Amino acid sequence: MIEWREEGVLLSARPHGEAHSIAEALTVGHGRVAGLVHGGQSRKKAAMMQPGTQLDLSFRARSEDALGTLSAEPMRSRAHLMGERRPLAALNAATALLRFALPEGEAHPRLYRATMRLLDGLGDAGWELGYLEWEVLLLEEAGFALDLSRCAVTGATDGLAFVSPKTGRAVTEAGAGGYAGRLLPLPPVLRGGDGGPAEVAEGLRVTGHFLARSLGAALGRQLPEARARLLDALERDGRP
């Protein structure tokens, strides 16, 4: 019998029969986990079974391969985000990307902690930049880290202007030479610069390229639509 108890954040809950749910959660020690929640569709548990809710989870399964059961107690609701369009879009995008990118049962403690910081800060000033940094970390944890510290061609650390769409490494204007047209522009926000929704949207177009090209291609899946809706919302708000 496999048994553990730890804190986690709910990523999704799908109806199972008339009364129960199959829930997916991200935990610090066991990564992404799925399990049956008895009575998960009940009115009593409805508020708790919303993506983004922080839960005290107890997991039991007969073996590694069997679907386990999850018992959950609510710890912190993130229902306040439901009234805010862009933070809610970011919550949807983050939970959908975690389900998209992470294999089951693989712990990513750094990403877990970053996800908690992201979800707790959604709606606060500058949260959009925090979301972009979180996507950069997600790429890194999934094995497709960007290297934006120096030019892949010249080694220079100043004047970085592009990103190679194949390697994810930064390139300077001089290093790009005649290939500039084939490279992705490197937005200043990805080099630690400040910016609002429009600048963050530019950064997300770069991370989106690698999420789709590297991770999506490796998994044989399309990026979740929730991420496209977040990008759209940021672009709309960034328009003059």
Next chain:
Amino acid sequence: MTGFGHNSEDEAEGRIEALAEMMARLPGLGPRSARRAVLHMLQRRDLLMTPLADAMHDVAAAARECVQCGNLSTAETCAICREERRANGEICVVEDVASLWAMERAGAFRGRYHVLGGLLSALDNVGPDDLRIPRLRGRIADEGVREVILALPATVDGQTTAHYVADAVEGSATVSTLAQGVPVGGELDYLDDGTIGAALRARRSL
């Protein structure tokens, strides 16, 4: 005797069994309650079972989506859309027909409805193209709608859809949404913290 060694009595019992199995697929019924329902109907064959079968046959043949709002009806346009008094400039947007029926049960809304046919869902890959949002835009223009009331679930998917619809109809009508907070008969001690938070944010002066 049939070709497989069953007699006609076995065959009749098999049909009753098949009926119970079909009934057990209905929401709220399990195998035992389905058997009880079948037995109940068989004991009231003329009063209940035959009229029920006729009614189901009729509705199965005639039921369709209202071309205006998406409600279920046996006519091309549902009774609510046909009623002139309900063209009061307000449209209530709901997820599905069950929500429309719940609103009608409450009897608090006297305008017309628009059934989206689902919610945006990251989990089920339901996108805007799968919902009846373009038709809503058309109705706002055609029916002189002043206010769009979003009566969508207080869930992540429900509110994501509400924000999307609000953006989609922006500028063509006033958009409002149902309040969230303490339910009638609710005691604070038993409420989840999300509901208490929503109620506090939506407080009003007395």
